[in-house]
Amino acid sequence: MGIKLDMVGLVVQDMKKALDFYRVLGFAIPEQANEEQHVEVAQDGVRLAFDTVEIAKSVYGGWEPASGHRIELAFLCDDAAALDALYAKIVEHGYESHREPWDAVWGQRYAIVKDPDGNLISLFA
Template identity: 75%
Template sequence: MGIKLDMIGIVVQDMKRALDFYRHLGLDIPESANGESHVEVAGEGVRLAFDTVEVAKGVYGGWEEPTGHRIELAFQCESADALNDLYEKLEKNGYEGCREPWDAFWGQRYAIVKDPDGNLISLFA
């Protein structure tokens, strides 16, 4: 029996605020999802899910606010210019940049931003 990564879940304090960030990244999420407590976005082979803290409490039997960086979500941009533009757009919309775009030693254009819940989100091209 094998396993397959099917879904990545993100626990959010404010669904609309979180979804707005991921919309700015380019994910197609209907505005009608803003009031939901669980939202899923289909990707290429993997779903991205968003759950409110209340849902997480029910699933996990409790909730402790996490601290520190534990996992990376990395989104591929179509080009270095597209990455630069996206990073600038996110900052202009009030999102926190953690590391401005740079040319990484491994050959990619790379940048890091924070989503509204403090998760580090990598952008690369």
């Protein structure tokens, strides 16, 4: 029996705010999804899902906001210049930077931003 990562789910406080961030990040998400309680976006065989707090409560029998750094989503950029440009675009749209782009000791260009729910989003090349 084998397993395959199929979906990563995020609980969001405000669906529109969350989806707007991920649109800036580069995901094609229809505007009508802003009103949905559950939204999925597929990319290269893995789905990124967004659920409202209400849906999370109904699925899990309750929900408490996480504290601290619980999960990281990391997105591969084409190259260092693309990473720097995407980082600048995200910050220009008013989203919070966690760490400005830097050349990491392991050889990658790296930056970290926060989505509207405070999740750390890594960009690397």
